[in-house]
Amino acid sequence: MLKPKQYVVELFAAMALYGLLLVGANMVERATDPHGPVKLLLNLVPMIGVLVAAWVILRHLWRMDELQRRIQFHAISLSFIGTALITFGWGFAEGGGAPHLRAFAVWPIMGALWGLGVAVASRRYR
Structure with missing residues (x-):
């Protein structure tokens, strides 16, 4: 429960x-x-x-129940894809002079996108 x-x-x-x-x-x-x-x-x-x-x-x-799991699945998917795109893109930007992105920055990005994903997915299932 x-x-x-x-x-x-x-x-x-x-x-x-x-x-x-x-x-x-x-x-x-x-x-x-x-x-x-x-x-x-x-x-x-x-x-x-x-x-x-x-x-x-x-x-x-x-x-969690099935609906809550579905919402979390969507949120985690958005977080995973968004974090991958941001960090991958930043890696290319480093070649152009952007400052180095430390690994410690990845979790806050992932966590923020997860929270955003929960908000978006929750609205979708209202």
């Missing part, structure tokens, strides 16, 4: 975990100045929170 309030609480907790791990890992890195594999592992620690958030989102999608 779909419980939106439970989803919001779980997602907020996952993002709080991510934030704590990010701050903690940064503090440890500054205090210890690690090198090599230790530095790499320390920088990957916040991914634990991201993986928990991904699990929460997937569980929420699995609990």
Whole structure:
């Protein structure tokens, strides 16, 4: 059964975990100045929170009814295609002098397009 309030609480907790791990890992890195594999592992620690958030989102999608899943499918499709077009086009633009697009910019693009896709698909099924 779909419980939106439970989803919001779980997602907020996952993002709080991510934030704590990010701050903690940064503090440890500054205090210890690690090198090599230790530095790499320390920088990957916040991914634990991201993986928990991904699990929460997937569980929420699995609990949706057919109409909600259809709306999400349309939104995710728009997000996937839009992100691919923007990042691919930006890659060509870099050859023409545009600044480098860091990988950290991809998720905000994808998330914004997903939100836009939900709004568009929701209106379509009213």
